[in-house]
Amino acid sequence: MKLAPTQKHEVSHVAEVSPAVQFLSIDGAFAPNEAAEEYLPYLQELDEADHRRFYTDMAVTRRFDEECTNLQRQGQMGLWPPSHGQEAAQVGSARAARAQDVIFPSYREHAVALVRGVDIVDIVKVMRGVSMGGWDATDPANGNFRNYCLVIGSQTLHATGYATGVRFDGAYATGDVESDIAVMAYFGDGATSQGDVSEAFVFSASGQNPQVFFLQNNHWAISVPVTTQSRTPLYLRAAGFGIPSVQIDGNDVLASYAVSRKHLDDARSGGGPQLIEAMTYRIGAHTTSDDPSRYQTPEQLAYWVARDPIIRFETYLRAQGADDAFFDEVHTQAEDFSADLRQRTLELGAPPLSTIFDNAYSEPHPVIDEQKAWLQAYESSLTEGA
Amino acid sequence: MVAATEELPLAKALNAGLRAALAADDRVLLMGEDIGKLGGVFRVTEGLQAEFGTNRVIDTPLAESGIVGSAIGLAMRGYRPVCEIQFDGFIYPAFDQITSQLAKFTARTAGAVPMPVVIRVPYGGHIGAVEHHQESPEAYFAHTAGLRVVSPSTPNDGYWMIQEAIASNDPVMFFEPKSRYWPKGPVDFALSAAPLHSTRVVRTGTDVTVIGHGAMVAGLLQAAQVAAEEGISIEVLDLRSLSPVDYAPILASVEKTGRLVVCQEATGFASVGSEIAATVAERAFYSLESPVLRVSGFDTPYPASKIESFYLPDADRVLEAVDRALAF
Numbered sequence: 001m002k003l004a005p006t007q008k009h010e011v012s013h014v015a016e017v018s019p020a021v022q023f024l025s026i027d028g029a030f031a032p033n034e035a036a037e038e039y040l041p042y043l044q045e046l047d048e049a050d051h052r053r054f055y056t057d058m059a060v061t062r063r064f065d066e067e068c069t070n071l072q073r074q075g076q077m078g079l080w081p082p083s084h085g086q087e088a089a090q091v092g093s094a095r096a097a098r099a100q101d102v103i104f105p106s107y108r109e110h111a112v113a114l115v116r117g118v119d120i121v122d123i124v125k126v127m128r129g130v131s132m133g134g135w136d137a138t139d140p141a142n143g144n145f146r147n148y149c150l151v152i153g154s155q156t157l158h159a160t161g162y163a164t165g166v167r168f169d170g171a172y173a174t175g176d177v178e179s180d181i182a183v184m185a186y187f188g189d190g191a192t193s194q195g196d197v198s199e200a201f202v203f204s205a206s207g208q209n210p211q212v213f214f215l216q217n218n219h220w221a222i223s224v225p226v227t228t229q230s231r232t233p234l235y236l237r238a239a240g241f242g243i244p245s246v247q248i249d250g251n252d253v254l255a256s257y258a259v260s261r262k263h264l265d266d267a268r269s270g271g272g273p274q275l276i277e278a279m280t281y282r283i284g285a286h287t288t289s290d291d292p293s294r295y296q297t298p299e300q301l302a303y304w305v306a307r308d309p310i311i312r313f314e315t316y317l318r319a320q321g322a323d324d325a326f327f328d329e330v331h332t333q334a335e336d337f338s339a340d341l342r343q344r345t346l347e348l349g350a351p352p353l354s355t356i357f358d359n360a361y362s363e364p365h366p367v368i369d370e371q372k373a374w375l376q377a378y379e380s381s382l383t384e385g386a
Numbered sequence: 387m388v389a390a391t392e393e394l395p396l397a398k399a400l401n402a403g404l405r406a407a408l409a410a411d412d413r414v415l416l417m418g419e420d421i422g423k424l425g426g427v428f429r430v431t432e433g434l435q436a437e438f439g440t441n442r443v444i445d446t447p448l449a450e451s452g453i454v455g456s457a458i459g460l461a462m463r464g465y466r467p468v469c470e471i472q473f474d475g476f477i478y479p480a481f482d483q484i485t486s487q488l489a490k491f492t493a494r495t496a497g498a499v500p501m502p503v504v505i506r507v508p509y510g511g512h513i514g515a516v517e518h519h520q521e522s523p524e525a526y527f528a529h530t531a532g533l534r535v536v537s538p539s540t541p542n543d544g545y546w547m548i549q550e551a552i553a554s555n556d557p558v559m560f561f562e563p564k565s566r567y568w569p570k571g572p573v574d575f576a577l578s579a580a581p582l583h584s585t586r587v588v589r590t591g592t593d594v595t596v597i598g599h600g601a602m603v604a605g606l607l608q609a610a611q612v613a614a615e616e617g618i619s620i621e622v623l624d625l626r627s628l629s630p631v632d633y634a635p636i637l638a639s640v641e642k643t644g645r646l647v648v649c650q651e652a653t654g655f656a657s658v659g660s661e662i663a664a665t666v667a668e669r670a671f672y673s674l675e676s677p678v679l680r681v682s683g684f685d686t687p688y689p690a691s692k693i694e695s696f697y698l699p700d701a702d703r704v705l706e707a708v709d710r711a712l713a714f
């Protein structure tokens with residue numbers, strides 16, 4: 001993979017940059033590079049149905065993500081952080097995780113949420129301001145997908161603590177990949193500047209935790225380019241923490257799958273923490289409050305649009321024999337999914353006022369009880385007086 | 387066989403309480419800097435790693451946010467971590483994880499993910515230490531919704547309150563008055579103490595109520611002793627719980643004495659003492675014979691320790707305020 005225009009100047013500062021793992025060339029041909037060779041066996045686990053599922057996950061995510069941006073523009077949500085462009089990084093890694101694995105997202109991992117079984121309307125609830133956390137991460141239906149975490153990098157420490165607990169419980173390295181747990185934390189290039197992320201690396205490496213740090217380098221922390229965050233390719237930082245790392249073409253869903261599959265299994269088998277840097281790009285805005293035209297050049301955007309992960313995989317699938325009927329069916333599925341999401345979004349009302357108080361603490365709290373009673377009495381006094 | 391009551395310093399009483407909690411529930415973990423082999427810089431965890439192992443009493447890397455952030459993850463996995471922050475002034479690197487994550491997880495997850503995490507913080511002055519080692523930062527945490535904040539002043543409270551804090555399903559900030567680590571006091575191993583969140587009357591009196599927490603309580607008792615010799619009867623209250631505050635005993639005392647002096651080592655502006663003064667003024671207005679007065683550390687950074695005795699409120703400063711209240 002060639003480095004993007006935004007990254008070129010970094011190269012002079014490092015002795016050796018290994019090529020990022022890539023199976024699919026930019027034009028969708030299956031052409032594994034040398035770095036991809038060791039990961040080829042992991043692709044052999046996949047059949048045509050898996051490939052088509054990857055495509056469907058990406059296409060559905062692209063569509064509902066666009067719908068959510070529209071809903072925000074129409075005043076139906078306070079905010080939406082688009083995942084456009086990052087679908088391959090997310091879907092490949094999420095499909096690589098096994099059922100027992102535990103995922104700690106940042107706040108843009110909508111495709112991962114979809115793959116793990118979270119109802120996307122639960123994400124909408126958070127962004128619409130009707131729920132703080134959206135989904136119950138302890139409900140098995142949500143696939144061990146923990147709640148979004150908005151303070152940049154915080155979740156990497158939560159993942160590290162959770163993985164420490166997995167280690168203490170002996171719930172890894174038993175030799176059974178179907179039950180041994182690996183913990184995966186998603187974070188971005190901006191987050192790598194946060195102290196919490198470095199502390200997570202230190203604690204995880206110190207304990208040799210069963211976890212994977214999945215870094216989506218989408219090249220932007222809102223308006224600040226990754227070159228401001230780091231003068232070296234980010235995956236090279238891991239070596240300083242004693243963490244094995246690899247860089248992948250994050251817009252190649254097969255690379256994301258195979259590399260994540262291997263390193264999750266390495267981690268669950270007692271190999272200690274691993275880091276994957278997925279080189280991808282945020283095609284859209286940081287959030288709907290943002291205007292990328294202020295800081296992103298048309299050339300940068302064009303460079304990455306030409307590397308669109310979904311178009312690339314479509315080309316590959318067509319070469320493998322997928323026909324228009326398949327793509328039409330996915331298109332319909334994505335439209336239906338997004339229409340249903342829109343309808344259910346519009347039906348979401350404000351939560352009851354009692355939710356201000358109900359879970360401020362787990363155990364009874366006199367101040368909370370008093371204030372809850374006061375608000376109820378105050379509100380009913382207004383109603384009665386009307 | 388352990389005697390039902392034993393004379394112990396606070397540090398050893400806390401050690402006994404932590405040992406009891408570790409023995410009672412194998413999901414209880416201790417984690418912090420130097421708490422294992424060394425037994426903590428104040429030896430509060432002495433011997434516990436040898437007894438319970440390195441996976442129960444964990445020497446962590448030197449990073450406070452890492453300690454609290456990973457404790458949050460351990461709590462999600464079903465553990466009950468007890469973190470030690472080595473000194474009061476070193477808690478701020480963990481401030482985000484405490485206030486934005488630990489305090490808010492229960493609300494964020496609509497109760498699905500409780501946070502039974504205790505954060506032990508040796509705090510306060512009087513020990514002649516260098517900068518960052520003598521602070522009283524409790525107000526930051528009392529101000530933060532989602533946290534509970536307590537401070538024992540005696541060995542007996544240390545033994546019982548640490549166990550009650552560990553048993554709580556909410557996050558508890560546990561402020562240990564480090565100048566009180568060494569003086570001995572009776573610990574009753576058989577009889578449960580007062581509930582965690584309760585104010586206690588530690589000396590009855592009729593003329594003025596004084597209230598404080600942690601190391602301040604010793605100064606209040608000393609002041610009451612001196613005042614008694616002058617014929618002034620001071621009622622002394624040990625706050626014990628800074629959030630939530632148990633107001634019933636405070637209001638009952640003020641209704642009796644008509645005068646209140648709120649005392650603390652911490653800086654006074656926007657402090658726990660300010661909150662208590664405001665609440666008493668609201669709720670006991672007609673019982674008050676004088677304005678509620680506050681005795682606090684000055685609103686300055688903690689000074690060089692050779693002059694800390696002029697910064698920290700002591701019995702004389704308490705008595706000066708008592709005189710003002712009585713003169714009103």
